[in-house]
Amino acid sequence: MVYLTRLEHFNAAHKLYNNNWSKEQNEAVFGVCANENWHGHNYDLYVTIKGHPNPDTGFLFDVKELSKLIKQRVIDHLDHKNLNLDVPFLNGQMCSTENLAIAIWKELAPNLPQTVELHCIKLYETPRIYVEYFGG
Amino acid sequence: MVYLTRLEHFNAAHKLYNNNWSKEQNEAVFGVCANENWHGHNYDLYVTIKGHPNPDTGFLFDVKELSKLIKQRVIDHLDHKNLNLDVPFLNGQMCSTENLAIAIWKELAPNLPQTVELHCIKLYETPRIYVEYFGG
Amino acid sequence: MVYLTRLEHFNAAHKLYNNNWSKEQNEAVFGVCANENWHGHNYDLYVTIKGHPNPDTGFLFDVKELSKLIKQRVIDHLDHKNLNLDVPFLNGQMCSTENLAIAIWKELAPNLPQTVELHCIKLYETPRIYVEYFGG
Amino acid sequence: MVYLTRLEHFNAAHKLYNNNWSKEQNEAVFGVCANENWHGHNYDLYVTIKGHPNPDTGFLFDVKELSKLIKQRVIDHLDHKNLNLDVPFLNGQMCSTENLAIAIWKELAPNLPQTVELHCIKLYETPRIYVEYFGG
Amino acid sequence: MVYLTRLEHFNAAHKLYNNNWSKEQNEAVFGVCANENWHGHNYDLYVTIKGHPNPDTGFLFDVKELSKLIKQRVIDHLDHKNLNLDVPFLNGQMCSTENLAIAIWKELAPNLPQTVELHCIKLYETPRIYVEYFGG
Amino acid sequence: MVYLTRLEHFNAAHKLYNNNWSKEQNEAVFGVCANENWHGHNYDLYVTIKGHPNPDTGFLFDVKELSKLIKQRVIDHLDHKNLNLDVPFLNGQMCSTENLAIAIWKELAPNLPQTVELHCIKLYETPRIYVEYFGG
Numbered sequence A, B, C, D, E, F: 001m002v003y004l005t006r007l008e009h010f011n012a013a014h015k016l017y018n019n020n021w022s023k024e025q026n027e028a029v030f031g032v033c034a035n036e037n038w039h040g041h042n043y044d045l046y047v048t049i050k051g052h053p054n055p056d057t058g059f060l061f062d063v064k065e066l067s068k069l070i071k072q073r074v075i076d077h078l079d080h081k082n083l084n085l086d087v088p089f090l091n092g093q094m095c096s097t098e099n100l101a102i103a104i105w106k107e108l109a110p111n112l113p114q115t116v117e118l119h120c121i122k123l124y125e126t127p128r129i130y131v132e133y134f135g136g
Helices: A023-034 A064-076 A097-111 B022-034 B062-080 B099-111 C023-034 C063-078 C095-113 D023-034 D063-078 D097-111 E023-034 E064-079 E097-111 F025-034 F063-078 F097-111
Strands: A004-015 A039-051 A116-126 A129-133 B003-014 B039-051 B115-124 B129-133 C004-016 C038-053 C118-127 C129-133 D001-016 D039-051 D114-125 D130-131 E004-012 E039-051 E116-126 E128-133 F002-014 F041-050 F115-124 F129-133
Touching: A004 A116, A004 D097, A023 E064, A039 A097, A039 D001, A064 A097, A097 A116, A097 A129, B003 B115, B003 F097, B039 B099, B062 B099, B099 B115, B099 B129, B099 E004, B129 D063, B129 E097, C004 C063, C004 C118, C038 C063, C038 C095, C063 C095, C063 D097, C095 C118, C095 D001, D001 D063, D001 D114, D039 D097, D063 D097, D063 E004, D097 D114, D097 D130, D130 E128, E004 E064, E004 E116, E039 E064, E039 E097, E064 E097, E097 E128, E097 F002, F002 F063, F002 F115, F025 F097, F041 F063, F041 F097, F063 F097, F097 F115, F097 F129
Parallel strands: A039 B039, C038 F041, D039 E039
Antiparallel strands: A004 A039, A004 B039, A004 D130, A039 A116, A039 B003, A116 A129, A129 C004, B003 B039, B003 F129, B039 B115, B115 B129, B129 E004, C004 C038, C004 F041, C038 C118, C038 F002, C118 C129, C129 D001, D001 D039, D001 E039, D039 D114, D039 E004, D114 D130, E004 E039, E039 E116, E116 E128, E128 F002, F002 F041, F041 F115, F115 F129
């Protein structure tokens, strides 16, 4: 079993805001992250897949194909977007890094070729904060 | 003459949008950066000052004081903000990295102690794009 | 189960020196790291916790609270300190990165909120050397 | 159980080329990576071992010894080499990052001291692509 | 005057080899870099231009256009190539980082729009070695 | 004119402490940096030289020779040392990054080959603080 990881990037706006709460409660819990005019991040997304290398190519999966798949299923929907407003697959969810990582897993896991399996979504919100999700 | 640099960070939302133009023209010129729902970045800000070290301390300027000054004059006004909406000193300007670097220079240059001079504002919008401004 | 990681920093002096050995034996085993006048490092500390996101916030645990906890329990005791002389919770231990990671685990594990668990302490001594400890 | 990781580097040329295939088929599958005149990379190699720290030293294994071992067994055979032509232990294999990581594992695992075990070979081909191999 | 920098990457094979010298002399001067079977690098290329921001856009020059220009004039000719064999604009030159930076300058300087000027080519051969060229 | 830069590292202990002042005054000015038991850093040292490439080699100066020279003149005297106690060329000086950069310049400038000139010493004390010195 070998693990292959590809790094992709996206830049997006978001806010942390629970619509069931008052503005005051949101500010008390989320602080500056609740700014109603939004803030944003350069997200770094590491996608790790696992499986056995193909003896003819030495590849687990062509990393250029993996990049294309991540782009189509994830990056095109998140890059230069507002995560709270523009992304159908985040609808109705709090836009935390935790939830974003899980949502990205759900977009990618069923769309990988059958010879490999999704192993990990690792998502950096800033260089000092990241979330990992291994499914399940 | 010695140069001292301090790195600070801020996360902000913005869009590239010229209000004198139609939506179509904005999208033609700025592409995804014109998304009316905003996008955002983790900005890295390098502030470089120059001068002569004080013989008693070996310091050009206490870097903790420099950090405090940058925080008060710049970071507190930009971090977790919408650059187009929330920042008086960016009012009426296009929110490009170029203009942002110049505006930061104007906030800092007159507020440094007399023993040092502002040398450079270097601002990363993403790890692959940065702007430098040396005044003048 | 989601994993959340926070990076913190501290700068400290130490030496690798076994007081039960002669100076010669220490130098033979630890080389330049045994310099009796000390040397030092910028340590990078990654703290990873695991658990389930809270549906109201989307948070595993507020990362600002996590940062505060790491600061109180660990960073305030290690930053700008001499690891051999100034740190009660390292008393009587060799100041290797391995032992330091284990000691940091012991300071943090019992002090996390009950909704999360400590998963990993990852400690960089230099950009080319790091230790991971998962407890147990 | 503690995990200790050491980063080493090597620079090498290679091409992705299956000699059982025509030039056209190689170009169709591997694209620019099949350039018959070669291309190359700065590889980053992270070697992780695991075990219990020695109470006298606090060390899992002296990281300078680990570095020397990686140098002798791996780096000296790969650095400034052509991976397809110059490396006996890669003979007859496709020069993918996947296969390279597995081959490095096989060179290192049997040559570590008995007090530690090889845990992971993590190999970056570029800053955006890496492979991990845990043996077995 | 504002300075705008864009980072691009390419991976290439090369060797340091003076064809007017014997193999022995090449090995004496260039060491492992003279390996006749080539070695290679992930090059990081920083292109800095200077000029005045356009008041309508806030841009010195659209960074996506700059990226496209660098790609067409430079990256497409160097990426996944053998610098000694495949690159017309390096013909007959030693493939040092110094010469490569100068050659890239010559490809880019005359092809920029008239509103900006090329300021610097900064080229990393490895994370520990880089060359800067400012023309002239 | 071409500029060539080499990165080297050293790890050292120091404190910021003016022996002409009381302990209280030192703590008031230098804060935690005045800890009498020392603290330390992983320093990153960028040495930039300038000159014209040799037409036979393409080299400004062999970067391996440059590295050897920096090691002999600087790194061997600073690495795993106490900057206040162990370094003759820092004797009697405040151990600020500013003074350290100037002292390194003085060790290197007169010892370079006549075909090149020292251009800049850039010294990182932490990833967020660095000093540059251009002589004069």
